[in-house]
Amino acid sequence: MRIVLTTGGTGGHIFPALAVAEEIKRRHPDGELLFLGGTYGPEGRMAAEAGIPFRALAARGVIGRGVRSVGSIFWITRSVLESLWVLWRYKPQAVIGFGGYASFCPVLAAKWLGIPTLIHEQNSMPGVVNRVLGRYVRMVLISYTDEHHCFDQAKTELTGNPVRAAIRGLRDGNTEQHPTGRRILILGGSQGSKTLNDAVVSDLPKLAKGGIELWHQTGEKDLESVRRSYAAQGYTTAKVDPFIKDMAAAYGWADLVICRAGATTLSELTVAGKPSVLVPFPHATHDHQSLNAQALAERGAAVMVSEKKLAETGLFTIIQPLLETERLMEMGRSAAMLGMPDAAARVADALEAAAAERI
The missing domain is CATH 3.40.50.2000 (Glycogen Phosphorylase B;)
Structure with missing residues (x-):
């Protein structure tokens, strides 16, 4: 070959x-x-x-x-x-x-x-x-x-x-179990997302008070400013990276994923069986990210949130109703049913x- x-x-x-x-x-x-x-x-x-x-x-x-x-x-x-x-x-x-x-x-x-x-x-x-x-x-x-x-x-x-094979392996139960359901992975795509970064930084006090563990992929551009915000809040347990190479480890760690709605990210979420909050990039060609996100939301695998609603409502208010183990497990099962x-x-x-x- x-x-x-x-x-x-x-x-x-x-x-x-x-x-x-x-x-x-x-x-x-x-x-x-x-x-x-x-x-x-x-x-x-x-x-x-x-x-x-x-x-x-x-x-x-x-x-x-x-x-x-x-x-x-x-x-x-x-x-x-x-x-x-x-x-x-x-x-x-x-x-x-x-x-x-x-x-x-x-x-x-x-x-x-x-x-x-x-x-x-x-x-x-x-x-x-x-x-x-x-x-x-x-x-x-x-x-x-x-x-x-x-x-x-x-x-x-x-x-x-x-x-990738490592992500497919999560489907076979090769993942951690977290009874608290409070580990959240934030992904802004390979270049990061200022919208998601700003939303997380704005709600860091509420997230800390809620006992949320965070793994945050910021992209290179916003890395230092986001790290300073975490340090200012005393959020010393968070992982803040410009780019995550081992996505299987990240998905395995997470109870909930907050991310854009690119096709590859959604494929990884459904294969790994991970619940998500999807914030489509509104300027994507033909608004395809909204179409992608809607397909998962209609089947109970994700919650779809516009950038406008995220800014008006706040991240913590949106995710708080989801932070129950049974709700997350139900969304994860729905996601896995869509995976190929x-x-x-x-x-x-x-x-x-x-x-x-x-x-």
């Missing part, structure tokens, strides 16, 4: 790619993987930590600026040429893109070279890159039912959103089938 994975920009795209890489390496210990991504995102570091060779593409003018910007024409052209050269030399059996602008050029180049191509879409409303590539690739793998009919149903397969722990295996199956065409 020789497979190329490509994506970049945020953890929401990168973590599913790494989960699939993990499954491929488990099945094919002697296989070869190559990760193609952008120069300025976290994907290079994350691939290196996972032991996957990484090649950066000149995608700076694409990521975060959109394909209509003037500079993007130059960078897209350069990235396509780089992708053609890398793929021609590497000769993969299949190429799979996980969304984000960094994946556009490698998947397109693979298509031109006659290499079997696949894409995986994490959100219920696909991003622009995957909607374009979906017309040309061999197979489209989706995390949610394609209710908006964005893809050709003849080549679309529902796989779920891949999560075999998603990485399903994507790996599709990759093996595509690769077999190339042999």
Whole structure:
């Protein structure tokens, strides 16, 4: 097996790619993987930590600026040429893109070279890159039912959103039991969330008085200011980190998770069976985070709170009714019913089938 994975920009795209890489390496210990991504995102570091060779593409003018910007024409052209050269030399059996602008050029180049191509879409409303590539690739793998009919149903397969093996292990009872139900994990996504950080800091006195244990991922930008706020309140038992690498440990520790509603985070929550308070990012494309959060809230797995309500009501007032062991357990069971722990295996199956065409 020789497979190329490509994506970049945020953890929401990168973590599913790494989960699939993990499954491929488990099945094919002697296989070869190559990760193609952008120069300025976290994907290079994350691939290196996972032991996957990484090649950066000149995608700076694409990521975060959109394909209509003037500079993007130059960078897209350069990235396509780089992708053609890398793929021609590497000769993969299949190429799979996980969304984000960094994946556009490698998947397109693979298509031109006659290499079997696949894409995986994490959100219920696909991003622009995957909607374009979906017309040309061999197979489209989706995390949610394609209710908006964005893809050709003849080549679309529902796989779920891949999560890493360590998180899947939590589903088998490999987690702590906390009779008080007062351990809360705050996640703002891979870059952190100022909205969540401010909400927690504002209610630190109430949280401390309520005996709440906190593990808070702040992002790099707000780390020092949040740490100073905890210190000023004498909140010495809290864990405050810019980024949490071992998410399985964090989920295993937590009784309740307060977070954004990115597709990958929700997939991890449902596979791990964790109750949550979801605060969707209101400026996400097509407001897809609200759609994601609503799906869990309607099934009793989460409570959905807008940024406006969070600011007006206060974090502690929102979570206080949830801090009962039975309520948390009921929400956790509902979350677990929505999880698809075999998603990485399903994507790996599709990759093996595509690769077999190339042999």
